[in-house]
Amino acid sequence: xxxxxxxxxxxxxxxxxxxxxxxxxxxxxxxxxxxxxxxxxxxxxxxxxxxxxxxxxxxxxxxxxxxxxxxxxxxxxxxxxxxxxxxxxxxxxxxxxxxxxxxxxxxxxxxxxxxxxxxxxxxxxxxxxxxxxxxxxxxxxxxxxxxxxxxxxxxxxxxxxxxxxxxxxxxxxxxxxxxxxxxxxxxxxxxxxxxxxxxxxxxxxxxxxxxxxxxxxxxxxxxxxxxxxxxxxxxxxxxxxxxxxxxxxxxxxxxxxxxxxxxxxxxxxxxxxxxxxxxxxxxxxxxxxxxxxxxxxxxxxxxxxxxxxxxxxxxxxxxxxxxxxxxxxxxxxxxxxxxxxxxxxxxxxxxxxxxxxxxxxxxxxxxxxxxxxxxxxxxxxxxxxxxxxxxxxxxxxxxxxxxxxxxxxxxxxxxxxxxxxxxxxxxxxxxxxxxxxxxxxxxxxxxxxxxxxx
Amino acid sequence: xxxxxxxxxxxxxxxxxxxxxxxxxxxxxxxxxxxxxxxxxxxxxxxxxxxxxxxxxxxxxxxxxxxxxxxxxxxxxxxxxxxxxxxxxx
Numbered sequence: 155x156x157x158x159x160x161x162x163x164x165x166x167x168x169x170x171x172x173x174x175x176x177x178x179x180x181x182x183x184x185x186x187x188x189x190x191x192x193x194x195x196x197x198x199x200x201x202x203x204x205x206x207x208x209x210x211x212x213x214x215x216x217x218x219x220x221x222x223x224x225x226x227x228x229x230x231x232x233x234x235x236x237x238x239x240x241x242x243x244x245x246x247x248x249x250x251x252x253x254x255x256x257x258x259x260x261x262x263x264x265x266x267x268x269x270x271x272x273x274x275x276x277x278x279x280x281x282x283x284x285x286x287x288x289x290x291x292x293x294x295x296x297x298x299x300x301x302x303x304x305x306x307x308x309x310x311x312x313x314x315x316x317x318x319x320x321x322x323x324x325x326x327x328x329x330x331x332x333x334x335x336x337x338x339x340x341x342x343x344x345x346x347x348x349x350x351x352x353x354x355x356x357x358x359x360x361x362x363x364x365x366x367x368x369x370x371x372x373x374x375x376x377x378x379x380x381x382x383x384x385x386x387x388x389x390x391x392x393x394x395x396x397x398x399x400x401x402x403x404x405x406x407x408x409x410x411x412x413x414x415x416x417x418x419x420x421x422x423x424x425x426x427x428x429x430x431x432x433x434x435x436x437x438x439x440x441x442x443x444x445x446x447x448x449x450x451x452x453x454x455x456x457x458x459x460x461x462x463x464x465x466x467x468x469x470x471x472x473x474x475x476x477x478x479x480x481x482x483x484x485x486x487x488x489x490x491x492x493x494x495x496x497x498x499x500x501x502x503x504x505x506x507x508x509x510x511x512x513x514x515x516x517x518x519x520x521x522x523x524x525x526x527x528x529x530x531x532x533x534x535x536x537x538x539x540x541x542x543x544x545x546x547x548x549x550x551x552x553x554x555x556x557x558x559x560x561x562x563x564x565x566x567x568x569x570x571x572x573x574x575x576x577x578x579x580x581x582x583x584x585x586x587x588x589x590x591x592x593x594x595x596x597x598x599x600x601x602x603x604x605x606x607x608x
Numbered sequence: 609x610x611x612x613x614x615x616x617x618x619x620x621x622x623x624x625x626x627x628x629x630x631x632x633x634x635x636x637x638x639x640x641x642x643x644x645x646x647x648x649x650x651x652x653x654x655x656x657x658x659x660x661x662x663x664x665x666x667x668x669x670x671x672x673x674x675x676x677x678x679x680x681x682x683x684x685x686x687x688x689x690x691x692x693x694x695x696x697x698x
Binding site: 157 | 613615641643644645652656667670685686687688689691692693694695696698
């Protein structure tokens with residue numbers, strides 16, 4: 155039987171160390187909404203999502219209450235809109251109307267984000283894909299809760315450099331269109347290499363076409379719990395360090411699995427996966443950077459950071475995999491800058507640069523995340539940064555992403571404030587040498603040799 | 609059997625267990641196990657109870673126990689057993 159100390163340990167994790175379930179994300183297929191009339195398409199999308207998710211928030215709150223654990227976000231992901239709108243949407247405005255519908259239904263059912271205003275163009279862009287991508291700046295400036303993602307490459311297909319080039323410009327335009335809010339639109343836009351179909355985390359969540367009609371995916375959290383556990387093994391060797399991370403990750407993931415199963419049961423929707431990512435928030439004590447410091451670095455970004463992060467990410471997976479029957483999504487340590495107080499401090503102290511962050515992304519998901527750069531960064535430089543990150547994902551057969559915010563009208567040394575879970579960020583300098591001729595080439599980078607496994 | 613864990617944490621005073629047990633008895637909740645310690649004058653109790661005999665909704669019981677806790681000056685939490693079981697047992 156459970157004893158007093160075990161109960162106290164769990165409750166201390168929840169009350170003092172920010173243990174929570176970061177998100178319950180309900181994936182909904184919109185494939186059966188496809189039709190060739192925009193008005194009808196929007197009606198069908200609204201009806202399907204509303205019907206599927208009207209009890210989501212209530213159920214999430216109920217589970218949180220029963221187990222005494224916060225479930226921070228309840229969210230929805232849908233089939234990439236470029237596929238759903240391909241038959242009906244003839245103009246960018248048509249696609250923006252779909253974004254409007256997604257935003258409206260998200261508000262009506264009470265979720266804080268809805269993901270899936272997406273296109274999958276890792277090899278080529280169909281007309282509808284390009285139309286959707288070109289509509290992103292307007293869609294994100296006119297909606298509040300819609301998140302957008304574009305998959306630009308994969309290990310199997312290589313990198314679509316035409317789309318990479320286009321996305322540099324789209325990110326710039328999105329920043330410009332949401333200038334009044336410190337270019338907030340870019341915080342809801344992410345580009346991927348090897349995007350997973352079952353990611354529950356925003357901004358990159360979408361419901362892949364290989365998924366069932368509906369599915370529940372859960373993202374756990376718990377950097378604070380790992381940090382606190384590691385305080386007990388200060389000065390001990392790597393074996394003790396790794397064992398502690400594994401055991402802690404196991405416990406955190408079990409909670410995610412429990413919540414996922416319970417949500418699945420109550421909503422009558424199949425359980426998909428638990429995403430093992432360590433997801434920080436701007437709250438003090440909920441930081442991945444603080445774990446790196448606890449491992450033995452003065453600041454995140456110091457020499458040794460990449461090794462420490464590799465170790466952390468691997469041990470979290472090893473502990474977590476045993477705790478859940480199905481693991482998926484991104485499952486890696488997140489290193490967003492604006493959403494992690496320790497990262498923000500490291501940038502301010504001059505310990506962490508864009509180049510070091512790039513190195514770190516080669517050993518953990520999810521990429522260059524929530525990084526504010528100067529508003530005068532050119533589109534081709536943004537595309538160059540994206541291409542680098544996509545190459546890391548492609549060659550290492552892993553997911554990588556880029557969510558950069560070129561803050562319109564602001565420069566290095568200034569700070570942007572996004573509020574809430576998105577946090578705030580100091581604007582980081584970008585390498586000032588041009589890659590324009592490289593980006594202007596067009597076409598695609600072929601798939602790497604090790605993708606030929608057949 | 610529907611097991612729930614009730615935890616009571618706060619400054620020690622006369623009658624904490626009595627008040628909590630009275631509430632549970634009045635609502636048909638059966639106590640299966642109690643363990644309790646005092647750490648640095650802080651009262652720390654855990655009860656394992658069976659709620660299958662009560663007519664109360666889980667949420668209402670949690671709210672009423674929390675309110676009772678406020679009255680006594682302690683924090684009372686109600687959580688279904690599975691969260692502890694899953695976390696600490698393979």
